[in-house]
Amino acid sequence: MDAQNVAQVTEMMYALRNPAGLPTYPIIFVGLNVLTFALHILFVQLLLGTSLVALYGAYTNNPLWRRLGMAMIDVAKVSVSVAIVVGVAPLLFVQVVYDPHWYTSNVLSADWVIAFIFILILAYWAMYLYYFQNYKREDKTAEPKSRWSLIVSLALMLLVGFIMHSLTSQILHPEMWKEWYMQNGKLDYSGDTLHAYNFWRYAFFISMAIPVAGAMMVTYRRFKMVREDADMQYLNFAAEVGKKWILVGSIISTVLYVAWMMTIQETAGDFATSFWGIIGGVAVLGYALWAKLRLNGKSADMCSYMALPMALVIGLVVATSREILRYDILNGFFGYDFFDYKIVMDWYSTGLFFLTFAIVGGVVLSYFLTIAWKAGQTVGIYTPGPGVQKLGTVAIWVVALWLVQFFVVGFYVWAQ
Ligand code: HEM
Structure with missing residues (x-):
């Protein structure tokens, strides 16, 4: 892009900015955005990962897995509601500081934004269908009913996540907005297309469901082991699966993170090799190392409760990197700086x-x-x-x- 085109894009973004200004310093909104996004994505990963455990448990004949699957569907259904509630927070913050970008992205794909809600409702219903069909049964190791509904739920949840990912990706391409709006010389008001995505970025965020579900299983053992009726054979099995998922999952996620960094758009400059580009991947890999060291031997009981908070800390590092990437593109390349937002202090x-x-x-x-x-x-x-x-x-x-x-x-x- 030549300098004149970049200047036009910058001007367009500033023209779309809300002239009313912000009620407090923009950095506060951005900070809260990072914090609440980290919470949102943690619960998204928890719901996806524990659904996966439930799905595997539903289709295997191993009685321990079946029990674990039934326990994890309980976690999944609560996590969906928490993910939705803490999804609203970053939605509010991002639309305040990045209003030109968030609204444009939403209008360009309006059908998908509306469909998002219905798809999410269907996904949640499908999960509850499985739950209601099975939760009352005494024998948690018998073959569960309506197993197909778990597959439907997981597939629809992944679609919901993809819509979010695409909306976020479109924000990062202001140079394309006009082109997307004007298809073959005609204005396209339909909003029926998701225009941008980065498969590796999406796969990275989704893959973190594996270590996060692992952390949940480790925590589950620690939490339940104090009960008088604790079945330690089953609980130890859950924690062993959990540890494996943290280790293997973190390594898979690190590979996907690197793939994301290798495929980021040109307008991001040298973000991939910058401190924040590297530290995100290091943090994810560090999780495997932490689990290897702290969840074995004597420290296992003591550190099990740390597994989920650790996942949140890593999520915070990644969320910070993700936000700096956005800033590097929108400010670094296009010259749109949220710091210069007008403030009307309230x-x-x-x-x-x-x-x-x-x-x-x-x-x-x-x-x-x-x-x-x-x-x-x-x-x-x-x-x-x-x-x-x-x-x-x-x-x-x-x-x-x-x-x-x-x-x-x-x-x-x-x-x-
Ligand atoms: C329960 C199913 C959901 C899934 C699987 C999901 C998944 C995701 C994923 C993968 C991302 C990261 C996208 C990226 O950075 O590439 C994301 C971001 C986000 N999600 Fe969700 N999400 C869900 C529900 C929701 C709901 C119900 C809301 C709001 C009411 C929401 C609000 C957001 C927001 C605001 C962002 C960040 C946008 C940005 O910073 O640009 N999500 N979600």
């Missing part, structure tokens, strides 16, 4: 956001997680003690107070 909404996150989110989540944790480790029915009961009451009060302040401030502003 301390109240910025403060409210962080306080909601910390206090409302913190208290309510602590309550839910405590209940889930204790119930999972109790044989029979779990009854919360007075401390947990109190936490539940505080959680309700915090939410109620939040709602009151929301309406009070809203009416106050409206009355001004």
